[in-house]
Amino acid sequence: MLKLAKREEQIMQVFWDLNKAFIRDIIPLLPDPKPHYNSVATIVKILEEKEFLERETAGNMHSYYPLIGREEYQKFALKDIVSQYFDNSYPRMLAFFAKEQKLTEKQLTEIVNIIKKDNK
Template sequence: MVKLAKREEQIMQAFWSLGKAYIKEIIPELPDPKPHYNSVATMVKILEEKGFLDHETVGNIYNYYPKISREEYQKHAMKDIVSQYFNNSYPSMLAFFAKEEKISDTELDELVNLIKSNKK
């Protein structure tokens, strides 16, 4: 899967939140300063060429929706990140967060349960 550039990814995030949207609806989701409508339209078209979006035509306007799910993309993106920062080791990534104390004991217990139940 192609890695998305920054702005492309912001736009995909907006679509993933909204599910289905007109370009008009995407713009408010983007961080300030808001880009020009046509800038977004261009990126959306590129995203469609890349296979990330598809559209239905409603009268005169296009209603776009994601063709690739956030989860699918995350899977690839995180794989890259783990390979880049953590030498391809998921445990060493988790150890990093452990050291950073970003996870509370309660959360930890919940996660352990979640992981174990997923394994069954």
């Protein structure tokens, strides 16, 4: 899987929210400054080439839908961040965020409980 550029990721976030859309449908949902239609169309084509999106033709119009789910990409992106910034150490990453966000002991306990619950 390839890492997405910032604007590519913003566009994919909209497709993940909508599940299927025409280019004109996603532009209003993108952050400001809104890109021009042609710019979005170019990025959508790139996302197709990277196999993140698939096109469906309806007459002379094209709608697009994600081939890669949000969660699948989140896992990939998180692994990349952990590798690049935390020496492949999830404990280091969690410690960084806990310190950075000044998490309380109660919040840390809540995180541990969520992890335990999800591992059952």
